[in-house]
Amino acid sequence: MSFRExxxxxxxxxxxxxxxxxxxxxxxxxxxxxxxxxxASEVGPLQARFDAIEGELLELLARWEVLFETEAQPEAMxxxxxxxxxx
Numbered sequence: 001m002s003f004r005e006x007x008x009x010x011x012x013x014x015x016x017x018x019x020x021x022x023x024x025x026x027x028x029x030x031x032x033x034x035x036x037x038x039x040a041s042e043v044g045p046l047q048a049r050f051d052a053i054e055g056e057l058l059e060l061l062a063r064w065e066v067l068f069e070t071e072a073q074p075e076a077m078x079x080x081x082x083x084x085x086x087x
Contacts, residue, residue: 001071009067016060023053 001009026046029035036043 001067005067005070009064009071012060012064012067016057016064019053019057019060023050023057026050026053 026049030043030046030050035046
């Protein structure tokens with residue numbers, strides 16, 4: 001695993017946590033009936049961001065899985081082109 005991939009793997013939990021917290025906060029706002037009565041124009045953008053976060057989370061989780069599997073693989077079993085000296 002390259003140095004860059006190692007750093008990326010280390011950063012992923014924090015990035016995921018930030019997105020999950022943002023999504024939770026948006027979900028709480030979307031669950032508030034007052035939003036629809038008093039600030040209905042905010043619903044569309046909030047829902048769009050909520051959905052975008054879902055996509056971002058899926059991408060980050062997929063990337064985490066790839067990096068985690070790469071880290072767990074013995075060096076001799078890694079595909080060529082993924083040597084630590086690269087990247």
